[in-house]
Amino acid sequence: MLRTNLTFLSFIERFSAENREANIILKSFKSGYRFIEQGEKISNIYIIKDGISKCFISEENGKDFIIEFLGKGEVAGELEAIKKMDCLCSVEAISEVTAYVIPDHLFHSLISKSSEFTTILLQELSTRIIQTSTRASFQQLYTLEYALLKLLKLQADEHISISKEDMAAYLGISVRSFNRSLKQLIDKGGFDTPEFKNILQLGNMKKLLERLKP
Numbered sequence: 001m002l003r004t005n006l007t008f009l010s011f012i013e014r015f016s017a018e019n020r021e022a023n024i025i026l027k028s029f030k031s032g033y034r035f036i037e038q039g040e041k042i043s044n045i046y047i048i049k050d051g052i053s054k055c056f057i058s059e060e061n062g063k064d065f066i067i068e069f070l071g072k073g074e075v076a077g078e079l080e081a082i083k084k085m086d087c088l089c090s091v092e093a094i095s096e097v098t099a100y101v102i103p104d105h106l107f108h109s110l111i112s113k114s115s116e117f118t119t120i121l122l123q124e125l126s127t128r129i130i131q132t133s134t135r136a137s138f139q140q141l142y143t144l145e146y147a148l149l150k151l152l153k154l155q156a157d158e159h160i161s162i163s164k165e166d167m168a169a170y171l172g173i174s175v176r177s178f179n180r181s182l183k184q185l186i187d188k189g190g191f192d193t194p195e196f197k198n199i200l201q202l203g204n205m206k207k208l209l210e211r212l213k214p
């Protein structure tokens with residue numbers, strides 16, 4: 001749910017410190033700022049140093065679907081650079097975000113000259129395929145309450161807080177359905193499986209549920 005890639009982050013921190021002339025700059029974005037807009041052409045690639053962004057597709061019916069939350073070391077904008085296509089989705093800060101901004105010519109030169117960089121990038125893209133496929137299967141094959149419980153547990157574990165609207169957009173449902181599922185989950189008191197039996201009893205889970213109560 002919240003992706004990070006600390007290997008990518010340490011590579012770019014080291015590279016920009018050792019190659020000041022490369023013009024990699026660090027930019028800060030306020031929460032709510034959309035630094036990549038779906039359908040546009042961009043000339044930079046971003047590697048997140050701090051903070052969390054959401055990466056989402058807006059459909060023509062006005063609904064948004066959150067593909068992934070991107071944290072430390074995650075790259076954004078690489079598809080447009082590699083495939084020479086318009087940006088697949090939008091990327092927006094949901095907390096204060098700082099990111100390394102890499103001009104696309106430098107990104108391409110790193111791919112052709114640094115096998116370390118290319119290996120990290122290939123690993124990242126492979127992980128994205130694995131995670132996106134696993135999530136698609138999970139969300140199709142389990143009940144909504146089960147997916148919601150898993151999403152809540154991840155937030156409790158990682159001490160992050162995601163708005164109700166964003167959680168609904170991540171699960172691909174309306175806020176109304178989200179509230180209904182949350183109520184069902186609270187009323188039922190959890191699932192009788194070894195993995196989830198005690199989740200609702202976690203201290204920070206109680207606080208999370210209080211905040212979200214419909």
Ligand SMILES: Nc1ncnc2c1ncn2[C@@H]1O[C@@H]2COP(=O)(O)O[C@H]2[C@H]1O
Pocket residue numbers: 036055067068075076077078079080081086087088089090091128132
């Ligand atoms: N499945 C995914 N998981 C994580 N990030 C993604 C995924 N799909 C797209 N992105 C990111 O969102 C960015 C939007 O702009 P780009 O299409 O240039 O590049 C995209 C990727 O960096």
